Amino acid sequence: MEQSFSSILTYSIQAIAILLIIFNILRRNEKKVGWGSLSPLLALLGMAVSFEFGNYIFGDQLLSFLGLPAWSNADNTGFHYTIFLSSIFFIPSLIIGYKNPKAFGAKIGKWVSSIYLFMIIIPALFFIIS
The missing domain is CATH 1.20.5 (Single alpha-helices involved in coiled-coils or other helix-helix interfaces)
Incomplete structure (x- = not known):
């Protein structure tokens, strides 16, 4: 408690x-608020989906609500599918940030998304190779 x-x-x-x-x-x-201002909001959603809040992972709960497993193995081991769910937010955030660089927040959204996508891709490649 x-x-x-x-x-x-x-x-x-x-x-x-x-x-x-x-x-x-x-x-x-x-700077003006515009389409590029969606970039940091999408990046925040991607982070919220992938972070663990105590024993609660929002992405796992969302996948469970959709009737999809969060892990590749039944005993919560293997590949964690939540990274794909977070990528659904990070990829558009990156694209919007690059296409609308003069809007407020576009630069930070682009950088945050780039860093997280890099941190997602590298472990996924190691998982695929092993």
Whole structure:
């Protein structure tokens, strides 16, 4: 019970810090909000799908809701299909960020998506090779 409260407190503090950073950036914003502004939102969705919040992984729950397995093996081992689900958000985020670079947030969305896609592709290649 105490560990759960600690986790919730940690995530709450992180969320507040992120919101304060976003509000500070928006206040100093000189760029226009446009299609490229969807890039960081899609990147955040991709991250939310792939992160583990205690014992809860949103992507696993979403796949379960759709009637799909989250892992390639029945005992939660093997290949984790949640990376494909997060890629559904990261790939459009990357494309939108590149196509609309002058919009507010496009650059950060493009970079975050690039980093995460790189971190997804490398382990997937190792899994396929082994």
